[in-house]
Amino acid sequence: AQPGAAAPVAAPMRDLDWGQINFLHTTDTHGWHGGHLQEPQYSADWGDYISFAEHMKAKADEKGVDLLLIDTGDRIEGNGLYDASDPKGKYTYDIVREQPIDVLCTGNHELYIEDSVRREHDITVPNFRDAYLASNLDYIEPQTGNQIPQARRYRKFKTKNQGLTVVAFGFLFDFDRAANNSVVQKVEDTIKEDWFQKAIREKPDLFVVTGHVGLRMKEFELLFKVIRQENWYTPIAFLGGHAHVRDFRKFDDKAYAIASGRYMETIGWLSVDGIKKRAKDSETAIAAAASPTFKRRYIDNNLYGLHHHTGLNETTFPTEHGRNVTQMIAKGRKELKLDQAYGCAPQDLWMNRAEFPSNASVFTWLEEQVLPAIATRDDRADVPRLAIANTGMIRFDIFKGAFTVDSTYIVSPFISKFNYIQDVPYSAAKRVLAMLNGGGPVFSAFEAGSALDTRYLVSPEQWAFAERPQVANAAAAAEARTPVHLQGDGLQKPLGSEGDGSGSKKKPDLITGYTTKDDLGDDGDDTEHEPITFYAVPNCVQSEIAFPAAQQDGQGGEEPDKVDLVFVDYVQPWVLTALKFSGGDYGTDDVAVYRNQTVTDLLAAWITDHWAGDCGAK
């Protein structure tokens, strides 16, 4: 961990159960390989993870069992260590490659823009060679225009200590916003391919299906069915991601799936025991008799826990390799000047730990303070306008104190700009927000998972929560100003900060954090936590800017006839569709760029202007 990260507080710990084959799993690290500098409970870095894995491998060897390392994508975008360099990832590709990952795959973030697709092909795939799997992803070679597999489709191998035969895949969900130099094949089509049909007939002792796929998404369901149909008794371990949550799903008593959170907060632990080695090539009675057990832990990524699980301490834990990688991270952060402050945040602003609207909500801040200031341009400053942003654009809370170069990318890593349609009749424009937020039938006609699924406007954390019955229409309720909140399944919280405002009486020795409930129960987290309340927020927020002034007597101003409809470009497909249904028939030709800077750069400029100060640093 970086020097200066406070020591995590002692907390009640749950141990790891070992099986014949064990997995350490990271997913959706989004460039947070330097760990969380403002949150000690997630402050271990990729170097510490390397030390941890080395010790755990030695333990596995002692026990005569196997340990595999898995990463399920979205390694990029979301932290200055990746985003602040030019080219992006100048430091992180070298840092990530230091961990000898056994199976890794691609996330949707590796595919948003052509440059990152190319870097994945030219850097990460060769870095990991046979470990990199691309079961449903192709690359378009720039020199030839040929469509080739981004990496190998699957991998069959024998484990080191148990000699188990494993067939592993690496999938991505049916992502349809990939850059033009990549092609994502739908999982339903991939499973018809000859190579896949051959792979599921390889008769291994265990299938390992890795994927940048939420555990409750249809893609894993489909893969489970097709593999199980051909292999009645073979254990299947799924390792997924994308939803940014901790989760464990049972498909049947021989097939389970783990998801290991986000942003290097969590190292997932999955163990499988009771695997019977197959006699030669057949589905034998022995295999049928096998009754594997699957266990899971979600490890809070801090040194206190990593020491606990290895039985080591501050002196004995760091390996030379791990320490070197921690130094690489510190060097990269320094060269990128990530700790340089743009300003000083006067208070904490929460994504889902505060109700919307409220003074503690980052989205109220965005709607009331930021959008009116940045969704503007000199030549149209007096034109009344509506400015719309999706809440998924904001990726992380803002903590009181220094708002740094790093914070900018942590809060909003995207390269989106503001687009606009000018002179839209207000009668049509004013109906757009409600439709985006789930009011009316417009978007309900689109299939879940399709390009216009409005879930894609919010953070993955929220749509994962929204799949639970008690928050089925979370975004609509939030828009209607009905607070929707869930106890538990908490997100991050800096150690040492005060209560969550719920007034709940806390056990003195628990700190707030994840309290995961999954298909195996509520004892998955390696650290017992006090729960955090999760409040759903709307899909989009909107500011009215330069509207006719309110009258002296306190009455609202007149409605404008026409407005500029300004929106973050990511939201454009939804905005155009909503406009069609509200009487404004516009197409992409009617859309123009409103401002040339990215929203992230405009946000940084707003911080500099409005939160000036160094937080009292000497």
Ligand SMILES: O=c1ccn([C@@H]2O[C@H](COP(=O)(O)O)[C@@H](O)[C@H]2O)c(=O)[nH]1
């Ligand atoms: O340009 C973009 C791209 C994505 N988003 C938001 O992110 C989620 C997807 O998050 P994952 O970590 O990435 O896959 C998407 O649903 C959008 O809400 C965005 O706002 N802008």
